Amino acid sequence: MAVATAAPITAMTGNLPVIAGKGGNGLGAPAAYIIATLVLTVFSVGYVTMAKHITAAGAFYGFISHGLGRVTGMAAGLIAVMAYIVFEASILGFFANALHGLVDEQFGVDVHWGVFAFLGIAAIGCLGYFDIHLTAKVLGVALVLEIAVLSAVSLAVLFTGGGPDGFLAGDALNPLNGIKGADGTIGAAAGFGLFFAFWSWVGFESTAMYGEESRDPKRVVPRATLISVVGVGLFYVFVSWMMVSAEGRGVVEDGSGLFYNPLGDHFGGWAVDVFQWLIVTGSFACAMAFHQCASRYLYAIGREGFIHKALGRTHPSYGSPHIASIVQTCLTIAIVSGFLLADQDPVVHMYGLLALLGTMAILIVQTLCSFATVGYFHVQGKHPESKHPVKTLIAPVVAGVAMIGVVFLLVSNLEDAAGAASTSLLFDLIPWIVGVLFVAGIGLALYMKNARPEAYERMGRIILEDAGERDARPDVPAQTTGNAKADIS
Secondary structure, eight states: OOOHHHHHHHHHHHHHHHHSSSSTGGGGHHHHHHHHHHHHHHHHHHHHHTTTOOOOOOTTHHHHHHHHOHHHHHHHHHHHHHHHHHHHHHHHHHHHHHHHHHHHHOOOOOOOOHHHHHHHHHHHHHHSOHHHHHHHHHHHHHHHHHHHHHHHHHHHHHTTTBTTTBTTTHHOOOOOGGGGGTHHHHHHHHHHHHHHHHHHTTTTGGGGGGGSSSEEEEHHHHHHHIIIIHHHHHHHHHHHHHHHHHHHHGGOOOOOOTHHHHHHHOOOOHHHHHHHHHHHHHHHHHHHHHHHHHHHHHHHHHTTTTOOOOGOOOTTTTTTOOOHHHHHHHHHHHHHHHHHHTOIIIIIIHHHHHHHHHHHHHHHHHHHHHHHHHHIISSSSTTTTTTOOOIIIIIIHHHHHHHHHHHHHHHHHHHHHGGGGGGGGHHHHHHHHHHHHHHHHHHHHHHHHHOOOHHHHHHTEEESSSSGGOOOOOOSOOOOTTTTTOOOO
């Protein structure tokens, strides 16, 4: 689920050409992925330590509420749920545009991208209603296929000696080139490329959201998180290195054929056609995974009595947060309809701007989560058996400071990242939306503290004490209420 949310084929085909171009790190694109892998691995050290003690569908919301307090937790929870809500619509814009172009090119049928977007919403909504294992199987098939084709073309380049300039290992794998632009200087271009490298991972943190639906979350969630970060990171570095090598030094001038050229050269035109279909299935899988994330955040807030308690209900047979899933489907329909009515481009506007909005929010939440780890183990003194000078103090502080730097990169390069969409109203509203929601979360928490103290005590405190009651077999109903309780100590 987490790797599908990170969407390797979408990250590689959508972000790598940008990072490797003039506006990014150029030949140092793989080095940018090395830096991102290291930073996110350090972040994950504290994150997985928290996950061993706090199992909650709200993930960041629950972690920050425990580590930095309920007020900050609710503020972070609101911008996190907003991020996952808009991510589904964002990826659907990419999916619909890719499918529109593919059907037009291969079948000669011109169907408006909006039709494909709503078909995608309908399919995702149906899958989100049922047991998570059904969705996981669908995502698993798409994920295996996209990783297989990316691996195949990368290995083909490796075994044939690279491209016209060899493997370019000195340029591609030198970490210093990850903070330099294509022109060799440290500046805006380097920050722009590095930001897109971090963007490629958004979604890996979703592992903690599924803890309540797994049989052994204390073991599974930490393992899945580290695999998602380190495994995906090594894969990104290898694939980006091979693709940059295949194109040679000319990649800085034109990265449009970064994948299609080596695929056609090594396997033929049929491989390019298959690759185009896998971009479609990969982006669909990514949108579906973000739907699951948003549903679980809405569920986590709903079961605590905020927004509407119906959001906190689970299906009696499937154990899924079906009401929250339906609400998320309706929200996505509204967002996509808004872009359609405004006649906006599905990639430039819907995909690009919503991705920027959501990424800004998630990076802020990840920063807070790093410091929440320190607050939980060292300030509050919880679980002294897990307290560690590196895992719960040095690593989270280093990750938090690094995340602040990434947020700065995003804010500094926001206009360049938006491209042609930077003239739109939504672009101007991006920092305001994040800021207003964060302040609204603080206001809501303070209101609850005074008007509904019993609800305030539950805020971010409903966690799963024993996941052993949930059976993974689809024919056995999940225990959806008896094993989740509020830990308000």
